[in-house]
Amino acid sequence: MGTAAGPVAGAPSITVDDPSIRGATNIDTASNDTYVAGWEPHTITTTVSGDPGEYQACLTMESGVDDREIECTPVTVMNTSETVEIERSEWPDNATGTQTVSVTVFANNSSDEPLNASSTQLTVLSQNGDHDDDGVTNKKEVDEGIDPTLKDTDGDDLTDREELYAVGSNPNESDTDGDGLSDGVEENNYGTDPTTNDSDGDGLTDPAELNKHGTDPTSIDTDGDSLSDYEEVHEHGTNPNEKDSDDDGLDDDKELSLGTDPLDADTDNDGLEDGAEVHQHKTSPTDPDTDDDGLKDGPEVHEHGTDPSSPDTDGDGVDDATEIERGTNPVDQKFFLLAPTENPLQTAATVLGGGLLIGGVWYWWRRRRDTTADENTALSADQDHQTDEKNTTPEPLTDEDHVQQLLTEHGGRMHQSDIVTETGWSKSKVSRLLSQMEDEGQITKISVGRENLITRPGDEPKHAGSTLGE
Missing domain, CATH: 2.60.40.10 (Immunoglobulins)
Structure with missing residues (x-):
């Protein structure tokens, strides 16, 4: 003017x-x-x-x-x-x-x-004045090239003082790091660093995390699975917002360390999810048949009730797959059939022969038991008579005598579990006692599947030690 x-x-x-x-x-x-x-x-x-x-x-x-x-x-x-x-x-x-x-x-x-x-x-x-009342002196604003007449020179919703002394951004640039987000939006809305386009240093820019991946631009590992957001997006293809991308019970980092696929709930395609194999069944999530018995882990658990980590669930010497193929029960050793052959007549003859053998053994055992029982009855009567004549009180039986008496009463043979039942002793006591008696030659122990058959010497079945059906 x-x-x-x-x-x-x-x-x-x-x-x-x-x-x-x-x-x-x-x-x-x-x-x-x-x-x-x-x-x-x-x-x-x-x-x-x-x-x-x-x-x-x-x-x-x-x-x-x-x-x-x-x-x-x-x-x-x-x-x-x-x-x-x-x-x-x-x-x-x-x-x-x-x-x-x-x-x-x-x-x-x-x-x-x-x-x-x-x-x-x-x-x-004036040098020390503050014309725009923004907390920055006129001289400082002039020195920095900032407009001393405006509190927010670049119009980014951060005052010049905030940018100079708190945030560290450029008060003359509304987007200091040039990432497409204004300094004010970064500071006030997202808590990101307006001076760098990758606030958390994970390799993903702030706008990409916010607008594309939905991850937290202030956290390297948004879902806390020990894999950085960048690794999940660019290296593994997993979800950086979910610890367990395939929802199988194993976190993504755990799957990578185990060699399973974090994007496939059932890596080995055996019918069991990876998490269930690791935490529940203790099977291999990368091997569909952990025990190599010819049955996949999933069918063993869900269909047959067998143990996928043991090839012979019932311990009868026949693997689970063979038992299922033969029609026997793979979780109960008491039930078995002879192996089939391609010749039906031969199979029938084998089955019949096996049946006759079993029947013969059973008949012999019954005769032997009855004869022994008669002898024991006569001996007992004679002993009673002698006792009456002497008019003496019998001495208590030792544990060994008690076992021998039970064997006598049962025709010379008993299952170890039956001895436990009839004596009322603990399993450990019976086991120790029988081991001692066996060492002394008083009894014979024969393993039948998971059971022990206890006999007096000489009363062993003729087929003891052989496998039926061989």
Whole structure:
């Protein structure tokens, strides 16, 4: 804005152009108003035109109350115009705020009447002041190239002070890291670092985590499965938001360490999920037939009730697959059939022969038991008679005698479990006692599947030690 004083009657004709002010540091603001740093040197420039002669050009400043003359300099108009420059190392300390700066030309004859004048309006900033009240001094903002008239120079919803002293972002750039997210959005909405496009350093940019993968841009491992989000996305193809991508009971990192597929609930396709194999059945999640018995782990558990980690669940010497093929019970050793052959007549004869053999053994055992029982009855009667004659009280039986008596009562043979039942002794006591008696040659122990058959010496079945059906 320029103002000019009217020419003085009878005086030389002089005009003064609006002054321009150029400082050591330019202050760029969002408005077109002029701001100057009062602590820095400035040059006030104008052009004086008119009649040749000697004149005085004086710089004055007024703020609506004061009107003071700051400095004057001589001007010689040689032809029609002369450029006038007035140098100022700084503005007066009390000359801050909104000011009107004028250049007034006087005749060089000590006349107090100005020949003409022109002025402009500006705002002088003080060094330690804070014109925009954002918590940053005018000098600091000017030094940083920040607009001292705006609290948020770049309009990113972070004040200049926050960006300079708290966040570390650039107050002149709304998106300091250039990742497509404004500094304010990163700081206020997501808690990400506006100075880097990968806040958690996991190899995925913040926008990719937020907008594409749905992961947490402030956490390297969003789902906490010990695999970084980047590894899950780019290396394994697993879900970085789920610990267990295939929902099989094993976390993704556990599957990778075991060699199972974290994207396939049943890696070996045996009918059991990987987690169930590891935690429940203790089978191999990468081997469909853990015990190599010819049956997949899944059917063993769900169809046959057999142990997928043991090829012979009932311990009868015949593996589970063979028993199922023959039609016998793979979880009960008491039931078996002879192996079939391709010749039906041969199979029938074998079955019949086996049946006759079993029947013969059973008949012999019954006869032997009955005969022994008769002998034992007679012996017992004789012993009773002798006891009565002596009129003495029988001595208590030893444990060995007790076992021998039970064997006598049962035809010379008993299952070990039956001895436990009839004596009422513990299994451990019976086991120790029988082992001692066997060492002393008092009894014979014959293993039949999971059972022990206890016999007196000489009363062993003729087929003992052989396998039926061989």
